[in-house]
Amino acid sequence: MTGTKTNRIRKDASAVAFDWIKYGLLTLTALICVLPFLVIISGSLSDNATVMREGYGLLPKNFSWSAYETIFESPKEIINAYKMTIYYTAIGTAVGLAVIVLTAYTISRKEFKYRNVVSFLIYFTSIFGGGLVPWYLMYTNILGLRGSTFIIWFPAIMSPFLVILMRTFIAGSVPDAITESARIDGAGEGTILTRIVLPVIGPGLATVGLFLALGYWNDWYRSSMFSTSKETWELQFYLYNMLNSATAVSEMSQYANVSMDAVPTQTVKLAMAVVATGPVLLFYPFVQRYFVTGITIGAVKG
Amino acid sequence: MTATNAKLRSGVSLLERPAAARTIGIWIVTGLSLATLLLSLPFVNWFTLTNLSGLWKALSIPNEAVIYSGYSAYNLLSFVQQSGAGILGFPASMLLLVTIAAALFQAAFLFRVAFKRYGNKGYLQLYSTGTCAMILSIIASFGAIAYLIFANARLGITWMLPSPMVCLVPVLSIAAYVVLKAMQKTERVRQHEHGFLVEFKRNWLLFLFLVPCFAYFIINNYLPMSGVYFAFTQFNFRDGLFASPFVGFKNFEFLFMSDLWKLTKNTVLYNIVFIGLGNVLQIFFAILVSQVGSKWFKKTSQTMIFMPYFVSFVILRVLVYNLFEYDYGVINTYVTALGGSRIDFYNTPKYWPFLIVAFNMWKGLGYGMVVYLATIMGISDDYYDAAKVDGANIFQQIIYITVPLLTPTFIILLLYALGGIMKGQFELFYQMVGTNGVLYDATDILDTYVYRITTSQPLSMGLATAAGLYQSVFGLVIIVVTNFCIKRGNPEYALF
Numbered sequence: 001m002t003g004t005k006t007n008r009i010r011k012d013a014s015a016v017a018f019d020w021i022k023y024g025l026l027t028l029t030a031l032i033c034v035l036p037f038l039v040i041i042s043g044s045l046s047d048n049a050t051v052m053r054e055g056y057g058l059l060p061k062n063f064s065w066s067a068y069e070t071i072f073e074s075p076k077e078i079i080n081a082y083k084m085t086i087y088y089t090a091i092g093t094a095v096g097l098a099v100i101v102l103t104a105y106t107i108s109r110k111e112f113k114y115r116n117v118v119s120f121l122i123y124f125t126s127i128f129g130g131g132l133v134p135w136y137l138m139y140t141n142i143l144g145l146r147g148s149t150f151i152i153w154f155p156a157i158m159s160p161f162l163v164i165l166m167r168t169f170i171a172g173s174v175p176d177a178i179t180e181s182a183r184i185d186g187a188g189e190g191t192i193l194t195r196i197v198l199p200v201i202g203p204g205l206a207t208v209g210l211f212l213a214l215g216y217w218n219d220w221y222r223s224s225m226f227s228t229s230k231e232t233w234e235l236q237f238y239l240y241n242m243l244n245s246a247t248a249v250s251e252m253s254q255y256a257n258v259s260m261d262a263v264p265t266q267t268v269k270l271a272m273a274v275v276a277t278g279p280v281l282l283f284y285p286f287v288q289r290y291f292v293t294g295i296t297i298g299a300v301k302g
Numbered sequence: 303m304t305a306t307n308a309k310l311r312s313g314v315s316l317l318e319r320p321a322a323a324r325t326i327g328i329w330i331v332t333g334l335s336l337a338t339l340l341l342s343l344p345f346v347n348w349f350t351l352t353n354l355s356g357l358w359k360a361l362s363i364p365n366e367a368v369i370y371s372g373y374s375a376y377n378l379l380s381f382v383q384q385s386g387a388g389i390l391g392f393p394a395s396m397l398l399l400v401t402i403a404a405a406l407f408q409a410a411f412l413f414r415v416a417f418k419r420y421g422n423k424g425y426l427q428l429y430s431t432g433t434c435a436m437i438l439s440i441i442a443s444f445g446a447i448a449y450l451i452f453a454n455a456r457l458g459i460t461w462m463l464p465s466p467m468v469c470l471v472p473v474l475s476i477a478a479y480v481v482l483k484a485m486q487k488t489e490r491v492r493q494h495e496h497g498f499l500v501e502f503k504r505n506w507l508l509f510l511f512l513v514p515c516f517a518y519f520i521i522n523n524y525l526p527m528s529g530v531y532f533a534f535t536q537f538n539f540r541d542g543l544f545a546s547p548f549v550g551f552k553n554f555e556f557l558f559m560s561d562l563w564k565l566t567k568n569t570v571l572y573n574i575v576f577i578g579l580g581n582v583l584q585i586f587f588a589i590l591v592s593q594v595g596s597k598w599f600k601k602t603s604q605t606m607i608f609m610p611y612f613v614s615f616v617i618l619r620v621l622v623y624n625l626f627e628y629d630y631g632v633i634n635t636y637v638t639a640l641g642g643s644r645i646d647f648y649n650t651p652k653y654w655p656f657l658i659v660a661f662n663m664w665k666g667l668g669y670g671m672v673v674y675l676a677t678i679m680g681i682s683d684d685y686y687d688a689a690k691v692d693g694a695n696i697f698q699q700i701i702y703i704t705v706p707l708l709t710p711t712f713i714i715l716l717l718y719a720l721g722g723i724m725k726g727q728f729e730l731f732y733q734m735v736g737t738n739g740v741l742y743d744a745t746d747i748l749d750t751y752v753y754r755i756t757t758s759q760p761l762s763m764g765l766a767t768a769a770g771l772y773q774s775v776f777g778l779v780i781i782v783v784t785n786f787c788i789k790r791g792n793p794e795y796a797l798f
Contacts, residue, residue, distance in 0.1 A: 014695040022590045023599070029587065030606035033664065036621045037609070039632055043624060056624060056632045103515040106508045113501045118512065123798065125523040127721065128778045131770020132752045133763055134529020138521065141543060155522055158515070189507040218614030221729065225757065236616045240733075243619060266630060273620040280612050288605060295669060296676040 037281070044068070044270035051266055067271035077230065078275065081238035088153045088234060089216040096157035096212045097205060103158070104166035105193050110176060111183075119164075126160040136225060147228035155222060156215055162208050165298045169204030170197060207294040210287050217280060239276045243269055324425065327485045331432055332415050334478035338439050339408040341467050341474070342401055347372030348446050348468040353461040360459055361385050372465065375401040375446060379534075382548045388541055389456050391548035393449050395531045401442045407435035424493045429486040436479040443471035533768040537761060546764075553768035561751065562772070569726045569747040569773075572655075576662050576727070577719045581712060583663055584670030589704055591671065592678040593696070604675075608668030618661060619733040626657070651744035654735065658745065662730055670715075677711045678704060714795055720784050721797065724777035728753065748773045 039058060043051065047062035054061060071078060103122070107115045129135070145151040174197050182192050223237035233241070340346070351357060351371050363369065367384040370377075378394045411432045414420065421427025446468050453462050490496060502509060533553055535546045587607065594600040625632050626647040634644045647653050685703045694702065726747035735745045737754070748769055755766035781797070789796045 012695060014697055018593070018696045022593055026587070026590055026594065026599075026603045029667075030603045033610055033667070034606050036625070036664075037613075039624055040617075040620060051630055054635065056630055056635060058632070099514045099518065102511040106511045109505075109508060112505055112508050113496075118515075120798065122515070122519065125519055127781050128527075129523060129774055130527040130529050131767060131774055132749075133532060133756055133767040133770055134526035135522070136756055137529055137532070137543065137763075138526045142525075143521075154518075158518060163515075189505070189511075214612065218616075220614065220616050236614045240616045240619070243616070243623070244736075269620065270624065273617055277613050277617050281609070284609065284612050285605060288608060291608075291611075292672050292676075295672045 040270050040273055044267055044274050046267055048267045064267075067267035068275075070268050071271055071275065077238065078272070080231065081233050081235045084149070084152075084232060085217060085235040088149070088219075089213050092153035092157055092216045093209050093212040095153075096162075097209050100158050100162055100166050100208055101193075101198075101201075101205070103163050104170055105197060107163075108167045108170045109179075109189075119167075122160050122163055139226065146226050147232065148226075149232050151226045152219075152222050152232065152234065153216065156212070156219065161298060162211060165211075165294060166201075166204055166208050168297050169201050169207070173200045173204070203290070203293065206287075207290045210290050211294060214280070214291075235276050239272050242272055324485060324489075327481050328415060328425075328428075331478045331481050331485075332412065334474045334481075335408050335411050335432065335435060338436075338471055338474050338478070339405060339412065341471050342375070342405050342408070342439065342442065344374050344376040346467050347374055347465050349373045349378065349450065350463045350465050351461055352463060357385075357459060357461055361387055361457065375442065379548060379550075383550050386547055387453075387457060388535065388547040389545040390449075390453050391535065392528075392531050392544050393452060395534070396528065397442065397445050397449055400438060400445055404435060404438035404442045407431060407438055411435045423495065425489050426486070426493055426495060429482050429489060432482045433479060433486070436475045436482065439475040440472055440479070443468055443475070530767060530771045530774075532764055533771045535764050537763040539760075549764070553764045554772065556765065557768055557772065561746070562769070564743070565746060565748045565751050565769070566724075566776075568745070569749070570723055572658065572726070572747065573719075573723045575659055576666075577716065577723075579659065580663060580666055580670060581715065581719075583667060585674050585705075585708055585712065587667060588671045588674035588678055588708075589700055592675060592704075593700075604668070604671070607671065610665045610667075611669045615729040615733040618665065618730070619736075622657070622661065622734055648738060649740050651741045654741050654744050658730065658734055661734065662727065665730070673715065674708060674711065677708055681707050717784060717788055717795060718797070721781040722777070723780060724748070724773050726750070 035058070039056060042058060042060040043056045044067050045060040045063055045065070046056070046067075047064040048066065050062040103118075106112055107119050107122075109115060139151055139155070140146040178196060179192055182196055187195070218236060219234055220236035220240050223232070223234040224240070227233055227237070230238075349372065351369070351373070354369060354371060357363070358369070363385050367386075369381065369384055373381050375394075375397050379391065379398065382388070382391045382394050411428070414428050414431055447464055450462050450464055454460055486497070496504075532543065534548055534550060536549045536552070537543070537546045541547070591600060591604055594603070623631075626634075626645075628634060628644060628646055628648065631647075633647075638644060645653075647657075681704065685707075686699055689699050689703060726749035728747075728749035731745060731747055731750050732753065735741050735750070752766045752770050752773075755762045755769075759766075785797045
């Protein structure tokens with residue numbers, strides 16, 4: 001190609017300088033973004049006594065699996081927190097997707113007279129609200145749901161952002177002409193939704209579903225507000241609580257039958273963090289593109 | 303006899319002529335609307351109190367209280383406050399809201415008639431403003447009567463009575479409503495429009511689709527809005543939520559005297575830095591990534607920079623703790639290794655604004671970069687080719703082509719972010735600082751303050767609600783003002 005040739009010829013001093021700047025800065029920034037994870041992982045693989053003596057470093061100090069062994073010696077609570085989080089994520093994402101699709105489909109229909117009113121009512125919730133206290137009292141005192149599992153997943157099933165994102169996906173992948181001709185052929189709204197719209201909005205479903213799932217997986221807030229027993233804790237809240245209380249580890253040591261001084265308190269926290277984030281970082285490279293699509297569409301048209 | 307008949311007949315035929323009928327109808331409704339509006343203004347008493355001395359005794363009202371013999375919906379809450387009958391407060395606040403809404407809609411209707419602002423669908427928009435106004439007036443007046451029944455029953459008295467005015471309002475507004483509906487019907491035929499019932503019959507399935515969405519937003523957002531009433535009460539456990547004494551603006555006064563200025567300042571200043579510095583960094587790195595030739599390097603660096611967005615804030619907490627902890631933290635390990643003395647981050651407020659900003663940048667850089675990167679990818683290569691032919695170097699290309707073309711996106715994102723300037727990044731602050739009181743001066747924002755009170759001090763619930771309401775209203779005002787300014791500048795960017 002002539003293009004590359006001219007580029008090579010025209011590669012002057014400024015271009016060379018810029019190459020150095022961009023590769024240098026990007027490498028540095030990428031490392032800054034990832035290094036903290038490395039610190040956590042190497043900390044979790046360090047020997048606790050060494051850490052207590054010398055502090056954490058960027059690489060494992062006196063490599064040891066003992067933190068993970070402690071966690072998995074009495075895994076009952078962690079497994080329960082894992083199970084609960086998977087449950088919240090699954091049911092919240094499924095219900096949320098269903099409700100979001102129904103809503104987004106309805107407000108994308110030109111035949112629907114009140115679509116602008118409904119859109120505004122949904123949008124309005126993002127610019128004004130009663131605040132935290134009334135919201136909290138609504139669920140606890142009025143509905144009496146404190147301590148239930150419903151309260152953990154229900155408040156996050158949808159958001160104005162996700163509804164509008166989905167509407168944009170539907171509007172972008174189903175031309176009006178197609179729904180119109182289907183309607184003339186006698187298809188009802190249910191048929192149009194299930195036979196025409198649903199089959200072509202796969203990427204939209206994946207994007208919105210992943211946003212929902214990530215939100216559920218990373219949530220600790222609703223457990224901190226509404227949970228009354230450890231049985232219903234989300235994984236992140238379990239981790240949060242563990243960080244806050246050294247007692248968590250001493251409790252664990254009773255089950256596991258290890259003496260207190262052998263319990264690697266500091267490193268166990270880090271190992272727990274690795275266990276809690278593992279799935280997200282594992283899936284992340286494969287699902288990243290869906291988030292990119294969602295953010296791009298949401299930012300420009302939301 | 304025949305003369306009257308003829309007159310009557312000509313009158314009827316006059317009514318049948320649509321234009322004339324419409325004019326008469328609008329005149330009638332305007333008169334009724336004006337009367338209703340006058341009757342629902344603050345100086346018209348809707349409630350009369352007979353036997354004041356009996357009331358004084360029955361409620362054991364304190365001596366210094368000021369009680370009038372008549373009240374409107376507007377000053378009813380002062381009666382609640384003075385008499386100490388907290389149980390009447392919540393319904394009184396709801397009544398106040400409906401009455402204000404009704405008065406505003408009546409005024410809007412009158413405004414439309416007076417200045418012939420009929421909207422773009424014939425007279426339909428005028429009529430729908432009118433019907434809304436009338437329905438609200440009907441609800442307000444019946445609500446007032448229901449309120450009286452409720453108040454008398456709860457207080458065990460019979461001395462709170464409706465004034466004749468409040469009985470007149472439903473009569474007038476129902477009459478106006480009937481006339482409006484009749485006119486609306488003919489106008490709809492003329493405009494080929496249809497009403498709610500026809501729409502419901504035609505698209506009932508779509509209405510059904512919306513049921514879960516409505517249930518969600520009503521439970522999660524709209525019903526709790528009425529709870530802002532608690533901002534005006536002094537909660538105690540004996541009386542409970544709905545009977546605790548109504549204290550007017552006392553909570554707000556307390557907030558203004560104590561922490562509100564600090565909280566607002568922190569919330570707004572942090573957000574300004576987040577928005578400003580965040581966008582600059584995002585644009586900068588988006589440009590860098592877009593200039594990378596190697597596909598592998600581009601993808602990998604983008605993936606790595608985006609990664610922090612995906613972890614929870616609890617992990618952020620682990621991280622921060624791990625890096626800055628006094629005894630074992632990574633920073634202090636290296637500081638001591640280099641011969642320095644340990645830095646006590648968790649007891650020194652001055653470090654935290656920088657740390658919080660840094661970690662916010664760290665977590666949000668990848669997200670924001672995506673948006674700008676998409677915009678850069680949309681810029682046509684022709685511009686760059688032309689610039690290259692003209693001998694522009696890479697820096698000139700960026701400054702004179704890329705940056706100007708990113709400006710519209712930047713402005714849109716800036717305006718969106720400006721609307722949320724009162725909303726703090728709760729998770730970030732709470733997980734980084736937690737309940738470490740030493741750092742509050744530098745790190746406490748409205749959201750963390752409200753959360754702390756809600757979870758740990760139920761008796762100060764009114765205070766937390768007041769702070770939340772202040773935040774919401776202030777935020778809404780900012781959004782509306784921003785939107786107004788955008789609309790005047792460039793309507794395409796307007797939010798609504």
